[in-house]
Amino acid sequence: MVTHTIGNKIIVFLILLLIGVTNMYAFGAGIFYPKIIFSFDNLDENFYWGAADKACDSASESTPEINVLFRQPGNSFKAEFFPVFLTKKNYAKLYIKSITYIYENKEFTALEDAVFILPEKIIGMDSNEIGWITNGTYYWLNGWTAKCENPNDKSKKWPETNFEKIFKNKKAGDNFPFSIKIIYNFDEEDEKTLLIPFTVIAIKGWYTSIFAGS
Incomplete structure (x- = not known):
């Protein structure tokens, strides 16, 4: 019983x-979970998004030193800013004066006055260590391995953004232009301004089950 x-x-x-x-x-x-999520299509054709060694081999004078993807894990309402560096030196520091999102002629500040410490080590393609990968001319680094100089200040870390609050009233299937402006310098070099264009596609959100994983 x-x-x-x-x-x-x-x-x-x-x-x-x-x-x-x-x-x-x-x-x-x-x-x-978010009603709408956004897919960011980076329009810069001078940056190879595949393996680091091929990215170095594909680089040229037209290749930007910083490029960006966004990742939105699970049921999170915020997209993570995911930078990749492709430079001619294995720099020690990155100074970010500002990262600005530009949408419909409006600017949204995502990060200001932040400093990131970069790893000094040069590693092989198959290494599990953190460091730069190089072909002898260009150097590639996963930007998420850069350490915020002030880790206790969340406002100085790579931004996490709820784009539903920026791209208001968008419906699944909508696509539209968006860009990121980054003002920065590596080490003691001159300050530079980089503008990265995107096409954004709105997609209907879905719930990711913690049990089934989908």
């Missing part, structure tokens, strides 16, 4: 869990 009661409780729990997950998928948009 006790076993039967426990079994019934388990069945009821599983049914409630199923209903909860179903409601999460159907009615949770904007609460448990």
Whole structure:
């Protein structure tokens, strides 16, 4: 009799869990996961986004020193700013005067007056260590390995952005221009301004289950 009661409780729990997950998928948009997410198509054709060694081999004088992707994990409402560096030196520091998002002739400041410490080490392509990868002419670095000089100040780290608040009233299937302006300098070199153009596509959001992974 006790076993039967426990079994019934388990069945009821599983049914409630199923209903909860179903409601999460159907009615949770904007609460448990974003209604709209955004795909950023980087329009700079002078930057190779594949393997680091091929990126170095493909680089030229027209290749920007910094390029950017965005990553939006799981059910997060915020997209992570993901930089990649492709330079002619293995620099020690990166000074960011400002990172600005430009949309519909409006500017949104994402980061100001931040300093990042870069790894000194040069590593091989198959190494699990943190460092620069080079072909002898160009140097490639995953920008997320750069350490914020002031790690206790979240405002000085690579930005995380809720783009639903910037790209308001966008519907799935909409596409539109967007750009990032970065004012920066490596080490003691002259300050530079970089403008990176994108086409953005709005996509209907979905709930990522912590159980099924999708």
